[in-house]
Amino acid sequence: MDLCSFKKKLLKEYGISPRLGNGTLTVAYSELLRNKESHYNQELMTEFCQILRGCGFKTHAKKLYGMQVKDFHIGYVLTVIHNSLLHPDGLGGLYEILDFMSGDEISTHQIPRTLRECRPYLIRQFPQLATPEMDIAIEELREMLTFEEEDVEKLMTGWLAKQVAKHGQMLSVRPIPIQAHKVMNPARELLELMA
Numbered sequence: 001m002d003l004c005s006f007k008k009k010l011l012k013e014y015g016i017s018p019r020l021g022n023g024t025l026t027v028a029y030s031e032l033l034r035n036k037e038s039h040y041n042q043e044l045m046t047e048f049c050q051i052l053r054g055c056g057f058k059t060h061a062k063k064l065y066g067m068q069v070k071d072f073h074i075g076y077v078l079t080v081i082h083n084s085l086l087h088p089d090g091l092g093g094l095y096e097i098l099d100f101m102s103g104d105e106i107s108t109h110q111i112p113r114t115l116r117e118c119r120p121y122l123i124r125q126f127p128q129l130a131t132p133e134m135d136i137a138i139e140e141l142r143e144m145l146t147f148e149e150e151d152v153e154k155l156m157t158g159w160l161a162k163q164v165a166k167h168g169q170m171l172s173v174r175p176i177p178i179q180a181h182k183v184m185n186p187a188r189e190l191l192e193l194m195a
Contacts, residue, residue, distance in 0.1 A: 072173050117176060141155070
């Protein structure tokens with residue numbers, strides 16, 4: 001499909017008429033946002049990338065999808081990389097980072113699979129957080145949490161403060177490639193897990 005046909009498809013299916021120059025498909029995405037009276041969100045970006053792919057603009061879709069970034073607390077990045085909850089605020093931020101990286105809305109029972117999908121990409125983005133030294137630091141935290149009588153939140157916050165001092169508090173995370181996440185019906189997946 002050529003650029004002209006793509007514009008026609010956007011006009012016909014979405015009622016938008018993007019002013020699209022060669023290589024400037026972000027204009028079409030901006031138009032899609034404006035015409036849907038929405039603001040940026042992962043679901044809409046994923047939908048737009050799927051439109052691009054369906055129209056034969058696979059390279060553009062990959063480029064646009066890969067250009068997204070969102071900042072997450074280092075504790076949640078470490079949680080995904082090391083498969084251990086390393087943030088005192090619980091699961092809320094974990095759902096958020098997994099939803100962003102996968103472009104999906106993750107249910108609780110889908111967390112382990114989505115962690116496995118996202119982990120290698122986060123390690124590539126932040127190799128400094130997947131070192132033997134970090135493994136030792138996390139093991140020391142586990143031991144403190146097991147044997148210390150102190151407040152768990154206080155211990156976790158103190159440990160995270162050291163990591164923030166070394167690596168920064170907020171890290172800019174990119175999503176995984178569209179094809180790296182298997183979108184599954186949550187109810188069907190739960191039935192398969194229980195079988």
